[in-house]
Amino acid sequence: xxxxxxxxxxxxxxxxxxxxxxxxxxxxxxxxxxxxxxxxxxxxxxxxxxxxxxxxxxxxxxxxxxxxxxxxxxxxxxxxxxxxxxxxxxxxxxxxxxxxxxxxxxxxxxx
Amino acid sequence: xxxxxxxxxxxxxxxxxxxxxxxxxxxxxxxxxxxxxxxxxxxxxxxxxxxxxxxxxxxxxxxxxxxxxxxxxxxxxxxxxxxxxxxxxxxxxxxxxxxxxxxxxxxxxxxxxxxxx
Numbered sequence: 001x002x003x004x005x006x007x008x009x010x011x012x013x014x015x016x017x018x019x020x021x022x023x024x025x026x027x028x029x030x031x032x033x034x035x036x037x038x039x040x041x042x043x044x045x046x047x048x049x050x051x052x053x054x055x056x057x058x059x060x061x062x063x064x065x066x067x068x069x070x071x072x073x074x075x076x077x078x079x080x081x082x083x084x085x086x087x088x089x090x091x092x093x094x095x096x097x098x099x100x101x102x103x104x105x106x107x108x109x110x111x
Numbered sequence: 112x113x114x115x116x117x118x119x120x121x122x123x124x125x126x127x128x129x130x131x132x133x134x135x136x137x138x139x140x141x142x143x144x145x146x147x148x149x150x151x152x153x154x155x156x157x158x159x160x161x162x163x164x165x166x167x168x169x170x171x172x173x174x175x176x177x178x179x180x181x182x183x184x185x186x187x188x189x190x191x192x193x194x195x196x197x198x199x200x201x202x203x204x205x206x207x208x209x210x211x212x213x214x215x216x217x218x219x220x221x222x223x224x225x226x227x228x
Contacts (some may be wrong), residue, residue: 003155034213034214036213036214036215038156038215045206045218045219045220045221046156046206046215046218047218048211048214048215048216051211051212051213051214051216052212052213052214057216089155089156091156091214091215093213097173098158098172098173099158099170100146100158101158102155102156102157103155104155105154105155
């Protein structure tokens with residue numbers, strides 16, 4: 001199965017905003033509103049932070065927001081905090097034989 | 112509180128089998144699809160398979176067909192994943208995760224499986 005494409009790393013200073021992109025195809029992101037994002041700290045399980053492109057689960061900070069245009073989804077984190085330093089993965093439903101595919105992950109560093 | 116609790120780390124020889132467990136608390140397994148995913152060090156999560164407990168229906172990733180079996184015991188609210196023919200490439204952390212509204216909304220803590228001679 002082909003992975004969704006994310007930048008390997010991003011960085012920002014506390015208080016700044018950053019955006020992480022996730023590019024797929026018409027078989028996944030381009031053809032589905034079931035795009036989700038996960039935050040993973042070292043040695044921890046992934047944690048859902050966005051689903052259905054833009055929706056936040058209860059308890060997730062409003063500093064996390066999502067969008068989608070064509071085959072690319074984006075995660076924006078505003079007001080960066082030290083605790084945001086983690087790996088971030090996008091995930092999409094697909095119309096192929098593999099129903100769910102993840103991005104390669106983006107390591108976010110808060111400077 | 113809704114959570115998934117997984118069994119402990121495993122070390123296996125090449126060619127062996129492993130069976131992992133995932134016990135659900137705070138909800139009934141039959142209410143949501145339960146997925147197994149794995150994540151090798153520094154890699155993205157990868158879908159292994161899933162079970163719909165209510166309809167006793169399973170589906171597996173193409174690369175795992177024939178050597179992975181996912182089952183569930185409704186009396187203990189526990190799901191299991193058994194993988195056979197282990198190789199070093201199967202070394203990874205294995206997670207169970209609940210499929211909520213089109214996303215993996217609850218994850219187990221993960222089980223590290225190490226395959227080494």
